Every structure is written in C-alpha cells, then in structure tokens.
Amino acid sequence: MDSGASARETSYSSRTSRARLRRRWCVALGLLALIAWGPFRFSYFSVCSKCGCIRDSVARQLPFLPVTYWTSHRLEDSPVSRAAAQLVQPHSHEWLFGQGGGNGVLCALGPGHQIAPTVWSEQVASFIRATHEYVAPSKARYWLNCALDPKRSRAVLNWLQASGFPASAPVDRKTYSKWRERANLYLPGYDELAAPTPTVP
DSSP: OOHHHHHHHHHHHHHHHHOOOOOOOOHHHHHHHHHHHHHHHHEEEEEEEETEEEEEEEEEEEESOOEEEEEEEEEOOOOHHHGGGGGOSOOOOOEEEEEETTTEEEEEEOOOOHHHHHHHHHHHHHHHHHHHTTTTTHEEEHHHHTTOOOOTTTHHHHHHHHTTTTTSSSSHHHHHHHHHHHHHHHHHHHHHHSOOOOOOO
C-alpha cells in the first residue's frame, strides 16, 4: 500500500472517530438536557398548618424514579392566611402535603388536601375576621386552628355553608349577631362540638 492510500485511510479513520465522539457528546448532552428540562417533574402543593399559606412545588426527578435532584417552591397567600395575619405570630411554616402528581405518579394525596378547600374559602376567612372583631382574638384563633386541622377543617367549612354565613361581603356586627342566632338554632352547640381544643399560637 502506497503512502498516499495509507494517509487517506488514516484521515478517514480519524474523521470517523471524531464523528462518533461528536454523536456521543450530542446524545449525552441531549440526555442531560432532557433530565434537567424535560417532563420528569413531580408537582405538588402543601398547606401550612399554622397560618393556611399555600406552597406550590416542582421537584425535578430522574425519569420514573422518586429521586429528586432539584426543587423549586412558590409561596402564595390564601384568603384564610390573609385573615390570620393578625392572629399568628412570626413562625416557621409547618407544611402538610396536599396533592401532587407527575413522573409516573397519577395522584398522590396527603392531609393537606383536607384543608385546601377551607383555606381557599372567602367565607371562612370572613368568619375568622368577623369573630376577631366582634367576639375576641382568642376565639378567632380557636377557629383558625379548627380550620387548619385536617380532621375538623371540612366540618367548619360545611357548617358555615349550611348556616348561611355571608360568603364574600364584609360582615358588620348586626349581621354577625343575626347569623349567630340562626346558626345556633340551625345546629345548637355545633360550633363547639366541631372544634378540638385549640392550641393558641
């Protein structure tokens, strides 16, 4: 074999090796990009059991494995957390997992999903504000704790809806007093029975 043919063969082999190496790098970079920015995410929300604040989270995970390598969070006030601003001291949030899915998980549920409808209720928030203003802060904290208790939260919401507490408009003292009379006639003593002994913050 002459030197020209040998050089051409060496050059061809070198180009082929470089092309294979580039393809491997492209595949590796593509896999990394897919893992980092692809659809392998587990998205979920949590509820703070102290104030009713909501945390939306996205966990980026290895494909179809519950191995999280990066998580982002976004905090959002709920109607109840805004109403609780005057009742709750500065605190570290205590998150209850609500609901989530993704990366092979269809629907994961936690105790926070029992609280979510209540903390998003303007009716409950209005009730807490009115109780704070027309009864006592301690009683409002009592009801806030009830609303954030997974075992009692739905009962509080259902009671306010069934007894016709005003859903959105600001409640004055007269309206609140009339509602209390109606609520006690509707379900005598239910407000006390619906709530566990509260822990005042």
